[in-house]
Amino acid sequence: MRNTSFVEKLVDRMDFQDLEICMADGNTDFCLTAITGNVKIAEILLGKSPRLLWIRGQKDMLPIQLASSAGHIPMTEFLFQKTQEDLHNSIPFEDMVKLFFLTIDNNIYPVTSKLLDRYPKLVTIENEEGLTPLQMLAQFSLCKETTGHQEIASLLFNAMDNEKECLSYVQLSTAMFDAAKSGNIMILEFLLKDHPDLLFEVDCKEQRSLLHIAMLYRQESVYRLILNKGDSKKVMIQLIDFEGNNILHLAGMPARPEERFGLSTDHVLMHSEERWFQAVEKMVPPVMKRMKNKKGLTPKELFSVTQRVAQRSSI
Known part of the structure; x- marks a missing residue:
């Protein structure tokens, strides 16, 4: 609380342009705050300059992507809410795709579900490694399961049922074999229920x-x-x-x-x-x-x- 109070006083004396300056590592102070996951300080900085939400940091990533990459669930949820409240800006779809895969990779499923609900076609898109969301989930071992895994799996299969351009048989087959290797029975049961012929693949x-x-x-x-x-x-x-x-x-x-x-x-x-x-x-x-x-x-x-x-x- 003491540190937050100090930051609040310091920011109050600063000009908002100073907060928007990128340092040598390519990050603004707000980007670093997103990486560290301090939501209280993020609120203070955004109160001074809402534009910070859209100033990119290292690797040309938006603050919400940096927070997600660092695995900070509360910070990612907070920043996602703020991006949705901004009536003048929106996350480009390309960045939305990157954010979607980051949330899956780091088990930030509350944001994953919101993105999937808003953009159902995300279920058919591949990441930079050529993996679909289903294939990513299939590689997760259930012994390392986190809260929300089953709900996201269910959402993915519902989205696949509703999408006209769904996954190919090869992609489904790959997901099945990945799930078998990792022991992910949940994904296997979903797959074999919808595609029983995969059993003999x-x-x-x-x-x-x-x-x-x-x-x-x-x-x-x-x-x-x-x-x-x-x-x-x-x-x-x-x-x-x-x-x-x-x-x-x-x-x-x-x-x-x-x-x-x-x-x-x-x-x-x-x-x-x-x-x-x-x-x-x-x-x-x-x-x-x-x-x-x-x-x-x-x-x-x-x-x-x-x-x-x-x-x-x-x-």
Whole structure:
């Protein structure tokens, strides 16, 4: 409170043109305030010069984009409200798109929902990395879920239903595989409800299905989701990837580094890998246990190689 009072007195003595000067780093004082997330000081500065809302800072970003980039939810909400109250200016659509993706990336979902409600076509736009909003959400692991994730996912799917130019089948498929890798069951359930045929989709590069991904990334929740699909699982079990691996081969491969059950010691990890392999082994038909991949290895042989390598690395 004392610092706020000091700033208020200091700003009161300043000329508004002084506040609009950009410093060496390209930021005004207001931009720096947006980055630090101090809403009280932002209110004081805007009271002196409302134009500060539209003066760009570093990387040619508006203050609201800087606040969003820094992950400040209250500041981003405050600045969004102020931009909407300004009757003489508005955020250019190109900047609106950038802000939209920043809010998704930093889990500022209250602003994400307002932007999506106002501009439904945002659901079909790709970011600089070529990702749609759905693909971005699909990559978020539910173990890191924040409040509002489900609501935003629901809004995205509703917007996709209402938009004439919606996502392509390839984009939907990519989102599904990303969700499987991250264990994002919520996105998977939304996708498979609206597009049940995606269940049998195979990645064109590695010829891997949803079940293959669940095996390779040790996503037990995805694995169980597929098992609950009735007779569909019988079809998926038969699929072979580009290296001739069936699902038991993939269960015998090393877990991807980012998906290691949250375990810390090599001993515990190896034990968990063995239990995972045994669980999958029980559900596949005998012929798949004897099947050799393109390297001439059966699933059991591949698993033995994996375990020996793990044992050597733990010494």
